[in-house]
Amino acid sequence: MDYHQLADQIKLWAKQLGFDKVGICDVDLSEHEAELQRWLDAGYHGDMDWMARHGMLRARPDELLPGTIRVISARMNYLPPQAQFASNLDDPSQAYISRYALGRDYHKLVRNQLKKLGEKIEQAVGQLGYRPFVDSAPILERPLAQKAGLGWSGKHSLILDKDAGSWFFLGELLVDIPLPVDTPASNECGKCQACMTSCPTGAITEEGVVDARRCISYLTIEFAGVIPLEFRQAMGNRIYGCDDCQLVCPWNRFSDVTEQTDFHRRDIFNDPDLVTLFEWDEETFLRNMQGSAIRRIGHEQWQRNLIVAMGNAPYSGRIIATLESHQGRSELLDTHIEWALAQQYQQLPQTNNKHQRLIRIIQKGLPRDA
Structure with a gap:
């Protein structure tokens, strides 16, 4: 088996399945374990108990699927046409919904396409151990994406690509074949701290570290209790998620609009009174x-x-x-x-x-x- 040729073919198949970029990396995330533990020890995960419950399993893909030696990391753009960021945020009588959630839930769509990619690879190699993931298991998807060359982890902790910004979903396909790995992406944020200074609630406590308990996305989506008084005015009209740290990022000037019509704005949100x-x-x-x-x-x-x-x-x-x-x-x-x-x-x-x-x-x- 010519695995270099297979890797090129995998990336072509992925494009045909709607993915905008694909990279391949090994499964060693040991350098991220101490950082993950510090984040958990600080309680930055808030009420998301499952993050602490799974512990270091998130940094060990080969324990999620024994036999795994490579991760195929894939991204799919979701920025809808006519995103109307400024006009929506500036009208406090209308609800602002994070742009990733204006259309269809991405989990099933991205996972199905990853499954199809796995099936194509299996047809080529004869036998394959594989499993797709899209927020469906404890896995450090962003470090994997950076290691696979899809982008670097910005100061807001999201993956950034100099050609596409950050408006994309990530998914992973774990496989047990020795594909050649791609070159990890290098950090291009420089001295810019726009995301940190623009966060309405000061949730980005240091470069690359987000205290979920202060994050509007966490408060409106993951947190089911009484929203603390100190954050209510800062929430403004954001009723589901928050895009502020991405909106101010200079790299997002280069973002492409999604080709997936499923991610376009639903008609019900055309006038979100x-x-x-x-x-x-x-x-x-x-x-x-x-x-x-x-x-x-x-x-x-x-x-x-x-x-x-x-x-x-x-x-x-x-x-x-x-x-x-x-x-x-x-x-x-x-x-x-x-x-x-x-x-x-x-x-x-x-x-x-x-x-x-x-x-x-x-x-x-x-x-x-x-």
């Missing part, structure tokens, strides 16, 4: 989010995020009426509704005693029954 999205009942939410990554956070968390955004919106009688009409339905939602109402009341030229009391409670972080 906060109140309209909030008033979806659970059945409507599940129906509208069918096949979307957003569906997994559930209806209550969706509404919680929208309540915070409504609190950050300009004064609106419609918002106040909507929030007041939903009080008493959920303890989690009530906590955020009271805060959002106080935010709205503060914008009134005059406030009555009820409004002043609510404002005092929120500003001082007092218990709700104070």
Whole structure:
């Protein structure tokens, strides 16, 4: 078997399957284990207990699939046409949704294409041990991507490529054949710290290190509890994820729009009015989010995020009426509704005693029954 020729063929097949770049690396991630342990020990993973539970398994692909000696790392662009970043973020009456989630959930699509790639390789070599991964197992996908030459880990911890920026999904195919490896990517961030200084909540604590507990993407997607007061105003109108660290990155000037129509904006998000999205009942939410990554956070968390955004919106009688009409339905939602109402009341030229009391409670972080 000419493995160099096979590697070239694999990259051609990957292109035909919709991947924008593919690289190959070995499975040695031992140099990242100490860094991973420090991150876990600092508690930066927040409520994502599965990260600590799997421990160093994330840095040992050959333990996930015994016999693995190579990882085929692949990326697929997702930036939709007419992304409308600035206009959407600048209109606080509309919900901002991270651009990766505007279309179809990428997990199944990318995994299916990786599976097809594995099948093509198996047909060529006769017998192959392989397994595709797309956020489906504990694996350090970004260090693997850098080692495979797909890009370098930026100061925001995301993979960057000088020809494509960072608007892409990653996936891995573990294999048990000795393919030639690619040259790791070198870091091209230089002295730039735009991502660090622009983070709304200061979640990037040092170069390449993100405290998930402060990250808006974590707070709106992974975290199901009461959003800490200190982060609510910084969330603005971001109801699912946050793209700020990517938006300011100079390398993203070179990003290509995705060729995958599945990642294009859904029609339902063409006019993402906060109140309209909030008033979806659970059945409507599940129906509208069918096949979307957003569906997994559930209806209550969706509404919680929208309540915070409504609190950050300009004064609106419609918002106040909507929030007041939903009080008493959920303890989690009530906590955020009271805060959002106080935010709205503060914008009134005059406030009555009820409004002043609510404002005092929120500003001082007092218990709700104070």
